[in-house]
Amino acid sequence: MTRLSGITPSGEAHLGNYLGAVSRWAAHSRPDDLYFVSNMHAMTIDHDPERLRDLTDHQLAVLVAAGVPGDRLFVQSDLIREHMALAWLLECTCTFGEASRMIQFKEKSRGSASVRLGLLTYPVLMAADILLHGTAQVPVGEDQSQHVELARTLARRFNTDYGEVFVVPEAVLPEAGARVRDLSDPSRKMSKSSSEAHGIVFVLDEPEVIRRKFARAVTDGRDEVRYDAVEQPGVANLLDILAVCRGTTAEEAARGIGGYRDLKEAVGTAVIDTLGPVRERALALLEDRFELTRIRQEGAERARERSERRLTEAIALAGLA
Ligand code: AMP
Ligand code: TRP
Secondary structure (H helix, E strand, O other), X not given: OXXXXXXXXXXXXXXXXXXXXXXXXXXXXXXXXXXXXXXXXXXXXXXOHHHHHHHHHHHHHHHHHHOOOHHHEEEHHHHHHHHHHHHHHHHOOOOHXXXXXXXXXXXXXXXXXXXXXXXXXXXXXXXXHHHHOOXXXXXXXXXXXXXXXXXXXXHHHHHHHHOOOOOOOEEEOOOOOOOOXXXXXXXXXXXXXXXXXXXXXXXXXXXXXXXXXXHOOOOOOOOOOOOOOOOOHHHHHHHHHHHHHHOXXXXXXXXXXXXXXXXXXXXXXXXXXXXXXXXXXXXXXXXXXXHHHHHHHHHHHHHHHHHHHHHHHHHHHOOOO
């Protein structure tokens, strides 16, 4: 029962990525699971090659530092031939209507004079990522569930039209409360694409920077520490973060905290304690090119071995061999 998920290096890893995805992958991964840096997905919109290269290393280092076992990790472009070969088979299985109905495509292409074809076909590449590795479960955020649904459709269609080769995957959505919100605007989720840098806590932020960002976090005028996500979304977000870091419920986390100043202090400290060791290990790895390259090579080799048979069979079933 393989579980697979990817993280796109379109920016530096932040607290939402860490608490909502990466730390869970580290805590709950099983020997068959695969996690990868989906760097081929980071070029559907304008990108700088040098920065993409750096961010790919950065993401890989954060994953390793967070405790995702190295033997369950790989970088997508290290298997670019495999992923692209299957993406083509699936592009020829997918209709234009299906691809253009994807909500993310509609949102990201809206109002743009020049839309890259990759933005339209990216969910098909994502389906290839999933199906290539025999994935049964895909842990993703809500915004990706339509893409996993497309992967299911394409797997079934290919299996029916040409022969059984793909596992039909299903999305595994995070439990409620797993969303980290932007510290400067709690109505939005913390995201790599936020414009306000002080609303985002990055995994590699220095402790003092983290403390400052929490000190500036938007709350409300009540100075009443209680959990009410509707009336007090900023405070609820801080309590959610504190709770996840401490492994308690948000209500428990609120206990004994007098005012917003204390709350911000407490959550800042909890996040610094949580991210500190990850930051140190990641920075050490980024200094150690040799080790990072070794992890990449071994990960790629294993992922390739595991996917080889399935890809060969799909190519043959489609009549290409
Ligand atoms: P992204 O940064 O959108 O590429 O997402 C990478 C992974 O991190 C996905 O599994 C997301 O569900 C998760 N993630 C991203 N932002 C947040 C957030 N603010 N809170 C919780 N999880 C998040
Ligand atoms: N598209 C996903 C995101 O933006 C990342 C991703 C790429 C992915 N390929 C995947 C996630 C395959 C799960 C499975 O978050």
